[in-house]
Amino acid sequence: MALRTPGAGVEESRVTLDEQNPVAMDSVEELIRRQRQTEEIALRLFRFKTRRGIGVAYTFATVMVILTLIAASNVRFIYPTLFLVAITPAVVILGSGLFGYRGVVRMNYAVALASGRFESERGYVALEILTIVILTWPWLVFTALENFGYSGSAYIFPPLYVAELFVFLVVGYRTRGRPTINWRIEDTIFFLSLCIASLLVIVPSIGIMGFEFALPVWILSGLKSLYEAPKEVVFEYESGRTG
């Protein structure tokens, strides 16, 4: 690809750009106002890209459930939950690249930088990896206990997972500052269905098949996210959060 200067030929344009003369800046409020403008520019694009990534992730989660249910029906020698749990971390790590998960980490870092927080980028990556571990370990322990015949003890862990999910959301909501994700109705529906399906795992007659009911909900959530992603850049939300 050849290098090019797209501005060539438009220099005579008389469009006035919002130039700042540092010496002429008359108040700190003005500096803050201008910095908020730059943050807004970045958030607009980041929220669009994140929403699109979430749409793909929700749809991909549906594929995971279908694979698990197929395994549960056909591969009798593998405990279905074990299958789900064993491949989930691998999918998350692989998916982190596919869904732009690493991109989200970087976007959060850029927004934090723009808003005057100077955490290291590595700190953000570590936090995201820790999140994956926290949200995965209850399933690993559950599977291990189930397979060793300690079902009674195992049933503590799906509710624990749901509790962790809620803590994670509440803490994330309070500490993230201006988030790169606009929380929407489809996110609420996705997480509620995930919680219900997780809790149904401890009902012996339902088990892993509880995730079956979540399939249409997840597909719809994914498609809605993909369909509405462009709205993140077309419309500006005053509050930064929408339903």
Place this chain on the structure above:
Amino acid sequence: MSREEQDDAILADDSLLGRLSSLGPLTNSARVGILIVLLGVKWATFTDLLLAVKLPKSSLSMSLSILQESGYIILRTGLSKKDRPRTLVQITDRGEKAVKEYARLMHELTGGMLTES
């Protein structure tokens, strides 16, 4: 010390303002916004930036030219999958350092109020 006096003290700090001036092209909020975007996504298309910055095409082109001349970004043109011409904008190491330095200076100039507000 009153709020106004605090403002004056901060803005009278020539060393900070001098360092901010040395970042030349970054005295424009749209250009800083472009670099923050590129810091987050590494590269973006011209259309992506147009949607984010919400400037006329000519203004965005001009801003990109200025950033390219300063060595903060690289512009590449190529064809999309549908054989349409498309411009990719990528941040350079110099651009990354500049925007980080800018953020640090703004933090100092605003006396940490950027984080609080």
